[in-house]
Amino acid sequence: MLKKEISIIYSILIILGTLFMIYYLFSPVLSKKGGVPIKLGLDLRYGIHLMLEIYDPKLKQISNAEIQQVINILEKRLNPTGTQEVVIQQAGNNRIIIEIPEVSDTNDAIEKVTKVGRLEFKVEEYDPNTGNVYKKTVLTGDSIISARVEFNNAGQPYVAFSLDNKGAKIFEEITRQYLNKPIYIYFDDKEISAPIVRSVITGGSGIIELGYNKDKESVLKEAKDLAIYLNSGKLQYPPKILEAYTIGPSLGEKHLKRSLIAGVIALLIVCIFMLIFYRVPGLLADFALLSYTALFLTIISISNTVLTLGSIAGIILSIGMAVDANIIIFERLKEEIRDNKPLNTAIDLAFKRSFDTILDSHLTTIIAALILMIFGTSIIQGFGFALLWGNVISFFTAIYITKSFMYLTFYYNPKLIEIK
Numbered sequence: 001m002l003k004k005e006i007s008i009i010y011s012i013l014i015i016l017g018t019l020f021m022i023y024y025l026f027s028p029v030l031s032k033k034g035g036v037p038i039k040l041g042l043d044l045r046y047g048i049h050l051m052l053e054i055y056d057p058k059l060k061q062i063s064n065a066e067i068q069q070v071i072n073i074l075e076k077r078l079n080p081t082g083t084q085e086v087v088i089q090q091a092g093n094n095r096i097i098i099e100i101p102e103v104s105d106t107n108d109a110i111e112k113v114t115k116v117g118r119l120e121f122k123v124e125e126y127d128p129n130t131g132n133v134y135k136k137t138v139l140t141g142d143s144i145i146s147a148r149v150e151f152n153n154a155g156q157p158y159v160a161f162s163l164d165n166k167g168a169k170i171f172e173e174i175t176r177q178y179l180n181k182p183i184y185i186y187f188d189d190k191e192i193s194a195p196i197v198r199s200v201i202t203g204g205s206g207i208i209e210l211g212y213n214k215d216k217e218s219v220l221k222e223a224k225d226l227a228i229y230l231n232s233g234k235l236q237y238p239p240k241i242l243e244a245y246t247i248g249p250s251l252g253e254k255h256l257k258r259s260l261i262a263g264v265i266a267l268l269i270v271c272i273f274m275l276i277f278y279r280v281p282g283l284l285a286d287f288a289l290l291s292y293t294a295l296f297l298t299i300i301s302i303s304n305t306v307l308t309l310g311s312i313a314g315i316i317l318s319i320g321m322a323v324d325a326n327i328i329i330f331e332r333l334k335e336e337i338r339d340n341k342p343l344n345t346a347i348d349l350a351f352k353r354s355f356d357t358i359l360d361s362h363l364t365t366i367i368a369a370l371i372l373m374i375f376g377t378s379i380i381q382g383f384g385f386a387l388l389w390g391n392v393i394s395f396f397t398a399i400y401i402t403k404s405f406m407y408l409t410f411y412y413n414p415k416l417i418e419i420k
Contacts, residue, residue, distance in 0.1 A: 007407035014291060014401050021294040025301065037301045040101070041308030041382070042087070042247055044256040047101040048109045051243035054094050062094060062237070070239075071096060076232035077112050087306055095242070106246055115188055116238050117229040119144070122184040123174065135184055138174050143167025147230035149223045150207075156216065157223040159208040161230060168204025175201045187226065259312040266316045267293065270323055278330050284405040285326040292322050292397040299389060310382035318390025321365070325358040325398030343410055351403055362395045 025036050042049055054070055056062050071088050078100060079086045087099040100109055119141030124133050147161040163171055174183065175197045185193040185208055193208050208226065210219050271289060274282035296315065300307060332354045336346035365387065372384030 007404050010400075010404035011408045014404060018291040018294050021298045025294065025297055036297075038297065039304060039306045040256065041306045041311070042099040042101055043309045044259065044307065044312075045101045046247050046253075047099060047103050048106055048246050049243065050098040050100075050109065050113060050241065051091070052096045052098065052113060052239040053242050054096065054237055054239050056237055064090075066236075067094065067096070070235060070237075073117075073232045073235060074098065074113055077228055078109075080228050080231070096239070104246060106244055110241060110244060112225070112228075114239050114241065115229060116235050117141070117233065118188055119230060120186040121171075121174070122186060123178055123181070124184075139167060139170050141230055143170070144230050145204075147227045149220070149227050156209075157220045158210060159223050159226050159230070161206055161208065163204035163206070165204070168202075171204065171206060172200060172202050175199070187229070192222075192226070255309060259309065263312065263316050263319070266319050270320060274323055274326070280409065281326075281330050281333070281406065284409060285323055285330075285402055287405060288326070288397045288402040289319070289322055291401050292393055293319070295397075296390065296393050299393070305385065306382075308379060308382040310379040311386045314383040314386025314390060318387060318394065321390065322394040322397065324361065325354070325394060326402055328357055329354045329398065329402070344407075347403075347406055347410065351399070355399070358395065358398060362391045365391045 025038075028037060054062060054067060067090055071090065074088055074096070075086070078088070078098070086101070087097070089097050091097045098109075098113060103109060120137045121139040122135040122137050125136045126133055143163045143166060145162045145164055147159055149157050150160045151157050179197050179200065182194045182196050184191055185195070193210060195207075195209055210222050210226070267289070271286040274285045274289075276282070278285065296318070299305075300311075305311070329350050333346055333350035336349050337343070341349065369384045369388035369391065373381050373388065376384055
């Protein structure tokens, strides 16, 4: 049996912790520095959804390691600064789902994910057997360590790159051999530049000019895209687009608003139900439910989990399920009090004899949630994640938070429990 002093300490810590979590969640809103620090999925914002299929034309399927390599390349292409909330995840054996929030240019997104990204340096060679001149690849983009956009004295953008040791030696030899001759630079089999070698280039550095009488803005975009492709690496197999659609800002805002209203209504109805049927114990359960909700949202925030419609559905369901354990405990408490047990003993027995039932009910739901997360699609996985954590936190709040509140309250006034 918990002592009075321990119950007071527990209750104070729980209240302070709940207040801190509420402050953490809503302080950006109150200070007008942003919204609640929870990442919203594409269906609650707006943006582009893509589903890709990656496969080797010879084998028809590639390994998980190769899929992960493709995901890493796409991550660098779509999120080069690491500050955007792009979601890229594997779906099945050879499919990848991409969600790019707050972007509306579908064609640009498709181009970034489908480009193979193969850079080649070519020179002209004469074939004495046929008498024809052809272009031979002498260096590829595999030797590039880094690439960046810079500007010349006229403000024209170009791409500066650096090569590894092997590539630097090859590039030095090429520029020495083809001095005052052009080196043709191809990207995905398309000629993008043909600079004349003015001097032997040593040290493994070079530039790619992208002039061709284009306006400065288009050249800058082309230079930035090229730098991204060179830094991210090349895709060995061209992805096939299976799905591509956009969600507009108005639709995402509508989904979010309705989801929040549904969540608030669910929380209020559950709180009112507990208050009407269980009076003071029900009020304590409502306080525990508030702690439950704050803890749930804080875990979602600090774990960088993306909140989707499926997740919100799981949260709303979990709110209703969160009081199940309290109802079992309260009904058991009624039986113990009717058997003329002292109040403190009745509370202890109610929790003790309800524990196995509460544990079993939560474990079965957690197992179901794990199955949804392992075998479900992205939407189902979000629902399963919310259901899983909802039950874990529900078990904790019922066994520890509600119990602490009950001990503290009924130590001071046992008459607050009225059993007819």
